Amino acid sequence: MEYKDVISLLEMPPSANDVAVRGWVRSFRSNRFIAINDGSTIKNVQCVIDFENFDEALIKRITVGSAVEVSGNLVESQGQGQKVEIKVSTVAVLGDANPEEVKLTILSPKRHSLETLREQAHLRIRTNTFGAVMRLRSKLSFAVHEYFQKNGYYYMNTPIITGSDAEGAGEMFRVSTLDPKNPPLSDDGSVDYGEDFFGKESNLTVSGQLAAETYAMGLSKVYTFGPTFRAENSNTSRHLAEFWMIEPEVAFCDLDGNMDLAEDFIKYVINYAITNCGDDLEFLEKRLFDEEKTKPQAERSELSLRDKLDFVVNNNFKRVSYTEAIDILKNSKPNKKKKFKYPIDAWGADLQSEHERFLVEKHFKCPVILFDYPADIKAFYMRLNEDEKTVRAMDVLFPGIGEIVGGSQREERYDVLKQKIADMGIDQKELWWYLELRKFGTAKHSGFGLGFERLVQFVSGMGNIRDVIPYPRSPKNAEF
Numbered sequence: 001m002e003y004k005d006v007i008s009l010l011e012m013p014p015s016a017n018d019v020a021v022r023g024w025v026r027s028f029r030s031n032r033f034i035a036i037n038d039g040s041t042i043k044n045v046q047c048v049i050d051f052e053n054f055d056e057a058l059i060k061r062i063t064v065g066s067a068v069e070v071s072g073n074l075v076e077s078q079g080q081g082q083k084v085e086i087k088v089s090t091v092a093v094l095g096d097a098n099p100e101e102v103k104l105t106i107l108s109p110k111r112h113s114l115e116t117l118r119e120q121a122h123l124r125i126r127t128n129t130f131g132a133v134m135r136l137r138s139k140l141s142f143a144v145h146e147y148f149q150k151n152g153y154y155y156m157n158t159p160i161i162t163g164s165d166a167e168g169a170g171e172m173f174r175v176s177t178l179d180p181k182n183p184p185l186s187d188d189g190s191v192d193y194g195e196d197f198f199g200k201e202s203n204l205t206v207s208g209q210l211a212a213e214t215y216a217m218g219l220s221k222v223y224t225f226g227p228t229f230r231a232e233n234s235n236t237s238r239h240l241a242e243f244w245m246i247e248p249e250v251a252f253c254d255l256d257g258n259m260d261l262a263e264d265f266i267k268y269v270i271n272y273a274i275t276n277c278g279d280d281l282e283f284l285e286k287r288l289f290d291e292e293k294t295k296p297q298a299e300r301s302e303l304s305l306r307d308k309l310d311f312v313v314n315n316n317f318k319r320v321s322y323t324e325a326i327d328i329l330k331n332s333k334p335n336k337k338k339k340f341k342y343p344i345d346a347w348g349a350d351l352q353s354e355h356e357r358f359l360v361e362k363h364f365k366c367p368v369i370l371f372d373y374p375a376d377i378k379a380f381y382m383r384l385n386e387d388e389k390t391v392r393a394m395d396v397l398f399p400g401i402g403e404i405v406g407g408s409q410r411e412e413r414y415d416v417l418k419q420k421i422a423d424m425g426i427d428q429k430e431l432w433w434y435l436e437l438r439k440f441g442t443a444k445h446s447g448f449g450l451g452f453e454r455l456v457q458f459v460s461g462m463g464n465i466r467d468v469i470p471y472p473r474s475p476k477n478a479e480f
């Protein structure tokens with residue numbers, strides 16, 4: 001017999017034909033109604049069993065969490081909430097789940113907090129919430145590829161182990177095969193990485209950008225979508241030590257083109273989710289609504305999850321220079337009333353997430369693209385403006401998330417870049433190849449990085465980034 005996914009089975013007419021399905025038991029009521037979920041959809045298929053006709057020992061093994069295989073007639077459902085159900089003719093338990101032990105896990109029918117689910121990350125995919133989030137994540141990653149492939153971009157893979165610090169921020173995980181207890185030492189007593197596997201210091205990548213730039217200078221339009229690692233000690237709901245980043249890089253493109261690309265791309269993938277993830281978004285919207293009911297009125301969102309997504313897709317992002325933003329922030333109520341943890345008193349201040357969220361959520365009430373930041377607070381590779389104070393940087397800021405995209409027009413002028421690298425105290429020897437790009441057919445080019453988990457967070461309405469990646473990595477946390 002052909003096995004069907006629950007998702008396709010639920011679309012079939014009640015033909016009374018024989019069907020078969022495999023999945024995990026979500027509930028078994030009155031010894032008669034087995035709800036089976038196989039992860040293909042948030043919906044369960046109801047299987048009605050005449051327990052009187054089955055061996056009692058077998059019926060006892062049909063417990064929450066067990067893996068089962070069921071066959072029977074697909075008939076019109078008598079119950080509410082589904083069109084069809086299976087009238088069971090055979091059932092086999094493929095994998096038992098001891099009910100006593102199930103009681104101690106998140107598989108038990110009672111509601112669990114997201115924190116508890118994180119402690120059992122190997123089982124949490126069996127819950128409605130994580131099933132919905134992870135299906136959404138998968139669809140969104142497909143949409144990312146679809147957008148770029150449809151628009152003439154080539155997908156490239158950048159190295160995961162690298163010798164350079166693409167952001168110049170020093171937040172890297174070291175990669176080494178040296179014996180930490182007895183490393184080879186140089187004459188001055190420091191560790192001799194010349195003896196290490198790569199013959200030099202190496203680390204996990206913080207961004208594929210520099211390598212993507214080299215390929216944009218040959219393929220014109222490229223993008224990466226890969227894992228990225230940051231050893232920043234940020235225990236927040238928006239930071240991971242291991243996350244996935246999407247980085248397009250485009251030759252002959254300036255900052256305006258880059259902003260257009262970011263906005264068009266984000267709208268495309270969100271729209272894809274709206275169109276293709278209806279059932280999961282409906283569930284996640286209700287989950288968010290229930291979660292917000294526990295908060296004080298002032299902290300609740302005015303829009304439902306799907307209204308928020310529609311709003312982003314249907315409205316222009318507001319483009320504001322850093323200088324304008326500082327004026328707005330300086331004169332804002334929370335700044336005057338000393339409500340910001342980091343008060344804004346002068347041009348040049350780095351923006352914290354409280355400031356970004358004020359601009360997006362309170363002031364403009366829509367996604368915002370900030371551009372032309374002070375050179376001093378941004379990375380070495382960003383193109384210097386005529387004022388010699390600001391760089392052609394842009395950040396896309398989202399409600400509830402803060403920064404979702406960071407990008408820039410790149411410094412394509414050899415001398416200016418070389419000077420910048422020197423001024424920032426970065427070792428030029430590490431970047432010889434990057435500088436060389438500016439010697440042979442240099443051209444203006446731009447790109448950005450979008451943190452995939454922040455996107456999934458926004459679309460799913462999940463409050464914590466650790467709940468949108470299967471196995472989150474954060475400070476003091478690499479279980480599973």
Ligand code: 4AD
Nearest residue numbers: 207209239240243247404405406407447448449451
């Ligand atoms: O702003 P960032 O650091 O920019 C870059 O890495 C550039 N090289 C990108 C480029 O121009 N090609 O990071 C880009 C985005 C951020 O806007 C944020 O969405 C995400 O990556 N991000 C993180 N997401 C989760 N956890 C972290 N620790 C993150 N750090 C950055």
Ligand code: MG
Nearest residue numbers: 395403405406
């Ligand atoms: Mg950034």
